[in-house]
Amino acid sequence: MTDTPNPTLADPPPYLGEIGLNNFAPYLMNRIMGRYNASLREEMAALGLTTPKMRALSVLSTINDLQISELSVYAVVEQSTLSRALDALEEEGLIRRRPDRKDSRVTRIAITDAGRAAFERLWPSMAKMYQRMFTGVSEEEHAAFVSTLQRLLANVRKHDF
Numbered sequence: 001m002t003d004t005p006n007p008t009l010a011d012p013p014p015y016l017g018e019i020g021l022n023n024f025a026p027y028l029m030n031r032i033m034g035r036y037n038a039s040l041r042e043e044m045a046a047l048g049l050t051t052p053k054m055r056a057l058s059v060l061s062t063i064n065d066l067q068i069s070e071l072s073v074y075a076v077v078e079q080s081t082l083s084r085a086l087d088a089l090e091e092e093g094l095i096r097r098r099p100d101r102k103d104s105r106v107t108r109i110a111i112t113d114a115g116r117a118a119f120e121r122l123w124p125s126m127a128k129m130y131q132r133m134f135t136g137v138s139e140e141e142h143a144a145f146v147s148t149l150q151r152l153l154a155n156v157r158k159h160d161f
Contacts (some may be wrong), residue, residue, distance in 0.1 A: 025152075036129055043125050047118055048092065052077045052085035057094065057119040058126075060111035067106050073159050094118055 021027045037051050044054050055075035060066065063074065068086070072079040086109060089095040094115030100106035111119070134142055 032133065036133070039129050040122070040125055043122060047122060049118070049122065050085065052081050053089055053094075054119075054122060056082065056085055056089060056109075057111060057115055057122075060095065060109065061116055061119045065108050065110045067100065067108055070159075070161065071109055073161065089115065 016024060040054065041051075044050065049057070052075065055077055056071060059071060059074040066074070068079065068082065072082045075082060077085070086095060086097070090097060092114075094112055096110050096112055097107050098110065100108050137145070
């Protein structure tokens with residue numbers, strides 16, 4: 001792979017009407033994630049979870065003990081929305097907050113055993129929907145797609161993580 005711009009991206013760029021929604025990657029990514037979240041909504045509701053709560057538990061099940069600002073980035077949830085979700089998760093005993101050892105002004109968030117259990121109840125549905133998204137996609141196409149997404153994220157992200 002090269003780091004040169006895609007030659008099909010003209011300068012100046014074409015208008016959205018010229019590109020078409022079905023050729024505009026951000027639109028497609030939003031549609032995919034909207035459908036993914038909608039497919040999980042009923043099961044999440046049965047577990048008392050919302051999308052922000054699910055995202056927080058998902059991240060914390062993989063990268064535990066994060067600062068709220070870090071969790072907000074990883075979970076792709078605005079910090080104000082995440083704070084309300086964390087209040088509820090803490091009240092439900094699914095996460096715990098603690099001051100950072102090095103900076104008492106910073107709060108760290110950790111998943112509890114109950115939070116991990118809640119996430120593990122939801123995970124099979126998440127995994128099933130993930131597999132469904134990639135039906136008919138070869139392992140090579142999947143690997144190339146994930147690699148491309150990682151490159152795109154590196155191009156647009158504002159944080160080192």
